[in-house]
Amino acid sequence: MDNYFEQIQDYLDGTLSPEDRRRFEEELARNADLRMETDHQRMLGETLRKRLGAEHQVSALTATLKDVSDQHFSRAAKKGRPGLVRWLIPLAAAACLLVVSNWLGWFATDYEALPTMQVSATRGADQDEHYRQAAEAYNGADYSLSADLLSDLVSQDTGVVRYRYYLGLSYLGNDDYEQALDVLGPVADGPSVFADDARYFLAVASWRLGKVDEAVRHAEKVSPTSDYGKKAEKLAELLLKDLKKRR
Amino acid sequence: MHPDQRFIDYLQRNDRKGIAEIYRLYADKIVRMIRHNNGDEADAADMLQEALIDIYRLSADGRFVLTCPFEAFLVTVCKRKWLNVLKKRSVSPVTKSLDDGFTLERGDEAEANGHADQLEREHAVMEVLETMGGKCRDIIKACMGKDHQEKVAEQLGLTYAYLRKKKSECMARLGKLVKAHPLFNREH
Numbered sequence: 001m002d003n004y005f006e007q008i009q010d011y012l013d014g015t016l017s018p019e020d021r022r023r024f025e026e027e028l029a030r031n032a033d034l035r036m037e038t039d040h041q042r043m044l045g046e047t048l049r050k051r052l053g054a055e056h057q058v059s060a061l062t063a064t065l066k067d068v069s070d071q072h073f074s075r076a077a078k079k080g081r082p083g084l085v086r087w088l089i090p091l092a093a094a095a096c097l098l099v100v101s102n103w104l105g106w107f108a109t110d111y112e113a114l115p116t117m118q119v120s121a122t123r124g125a126d127q128d129e130h131y132r133q134a135a136e137a138y139n140g141a142d143y144s145l146s147a148d149l150l151s152d153l154v155s156q157d158t159g160v161v162r163y164r165y166y167l168g169l170s171y172l173g174n175d176d177y178e179q180a181l182d183v184l185g186p187v188a189d190g191p192s193v194f195a196d197d198a199r200y201f202l203a204v205a206s207w208r209l210g211k212v213d214e215a216v217r218h219a220e221k222v223s224p225t226s227d228y229g230k231k232a233e234k235l236a237e238l239l240l241k242d243l244k245k246r247r
Numbered sequence: 248m249h250p251d252q253r254f255i256d257y258l259q260r261n262d263r264k265g266i267a268e269i270y271r272l273y274a275d276k277i278v279r280m281i282r283h284n285n286g287d288e289a290d291a292a293d294m295l296q297e298a299l300i301d302i303y304r305l306s307a308d309g310r311f312v313l314t315c316p317f318e319a320f321l322v323t324v325c326k327r328k329w330l331n332v333l334k335k336r337s338v339s340p341v342t343k344s345l346d347d348g349f350t351l352e353r354g355d356e357a358e359a360n361g362h363a364d365q366l367e368r369e370h371a372v373m374e375v376l377e378t379m380g381g382k383c384r385d386i387i388k389a390c391m392g393k394d395h396q397e398k399v400a401e402q403l404g405l406t407y408a409y410l411r412k413k414k415s416e417c418m419a420r421l422g423k424l425v426k427a428h429p430l431f432n433r434e435h
Contacts, residue, residue: 009415013396040422046308047372048391054307061261061303065296068263072270073292161402191392192402193385225377 008038012045055223063220111204111235114138114173115197115227117146117166131163138166143173161192169201177205188218196226203235212239251317258303269299273318277325285333291325294332298324305366315358323359324366371430376421383417390414 010016011024028035117135130153138146147170153163168184171177181202188198203218216239222232257265274295281291298321305311313320376384389399390410400410425431 005419006412006415009411009418015411037422040426041418044372044418044422044425045391047369048376048387050308051304051369051373052388052391053393054304057261057307058300058303061258061300062296064261064263064266065299068267068270069274069292069296072267072274073288159401160404162404190402191389191394191399193389225373 004034004037008041011038012042055225056221058224059220109231109234111207111231112172114169134166138170138173141173143170146170147174161187161190161194165194165198168198172201172205175208177208180205181209188221196223197228200228200232200235203232207235207239212243215239216243249313249315249317252313254317255302255306255311255313258299259306259309266299269317270295273321276318277322280322280326281329284329286329290329290332294325294328297328301366301370305362305369313362315355315362319355319359320362323356323363327363327367368430371428372425375424375428379417379421379424383413383420386410386413387417387421
């Protein structure tokens with residue numbers, strides 16, 4: 001079956017030539033294992049496309065559900081929920097403990113911690129060498145140098161999202177938040193694998209510039225299942241609390 | 248298609264009024280069921296919210312057809328989720344009262360279980376994907392977007408041929424891992 005995997009994907013993606021497609025379908029008709037594997041891969045593809053495509057709406061739906069749920073259950077509580085004080089005492093104790101713990105810095109989250117820049121051979125030899133140097137500078141926290149090197153790479157090839165993403169992060173590491181916003185914005189709006197991470201770092205940059213509303217908006221767009229989903233949620237909560245206090 | 252398909256549409260459209268109707272009709276019943284089984288109102292609120300998001304994800308491409316009353320489906324999803332929570336908390340569920348407040352027709356129950364099975368299988372696929380190595384996971388996620396794969400290759404800084412090869416390798420690995428998952432394994 002291993003020999004067929006590339007063909008199965010090409011068949012399902014519709015990229016086989018008419019002749020190869022005809023041959024593959026003849027083989028499908030003959031080979032029950034191949035048929036089963038192709039069906040399995042088709043199911044996987046459909047599930048992944050549906051579920052991944054659904055994620056961008058989940059945060060908006062979650063917000064509505066939370067809102068409706070809070071309203072529904074607070075109304076139910078008003079009808080008379082016994083023993084409220086019974087819950088309040090341990091809750092207050094837990095809240096005090098959390099405040100003290102937070103004051104001691106036990107749960108402090110480093111929202112600006114930047115990810116490691118992976119080094120992998122991708123383009124031509126010159127660009128790879130340039131990229132390797134940029135990664136070395138970035139991973140060594142020399143963000144001025146990594147920003148210069150990545151800026152060169154971006155000007156040579158604007159189509160590579162990876163260059164632009166790490167350039168944005170280099171600006172962020174250098175506390176140059178305006179530049180970070182300019183570079184990360186289009187990455188966050190694009191379809192690449194860096195989009196969710198870029199949204200999170202856009203939230204951080206906006207936050208540092210005092211644009212709290214904007215920061216919340218970016219943080220809420222981060223998919224909950226992405227690498228930065230939990231951190232974004234935490235950041236949004238923190239910022240919303242801050243906004244409430246100000247108002 | 249069951250007339251209750253409208254509840255699915257409410258979730259797809261994030262229709263606040265429709266969602267409020269779901270809560271008005273079913274939330275108290277879910278609370279009753281959870282309370283009978285070692286939970287409280289807050290647990291019920293969490294279960295209901297998670298169940299509705301799961302149902303949205305299942306129907307997100309607009310192709311899902313509800314074949315039983317929405318109540319039967321929602322109760323089944325909440326019930327399964329709550330049983331999992333109890334298992335994690337190592338509390339024995341009082342299974343005989345899990346159905347309290349609900350009278351499901353046998354046909355409806357079978358249909359609801361069928362939908363819930365599909366939901367759990369899809370959930371398992373996503374769980375397995377998240378356990379895969381970063382590179383494979385990223386390639387699969389990128390390739391499942393709307394962009395043409397030549398564009399995806401460009402965005403990832405890979406050649407188109409290499410991306411196709413890696414994608415088929417990663418999908419083959421995902422396929423094997425999914426087949427080994429208990430929810431898929433039991434079918435064979």
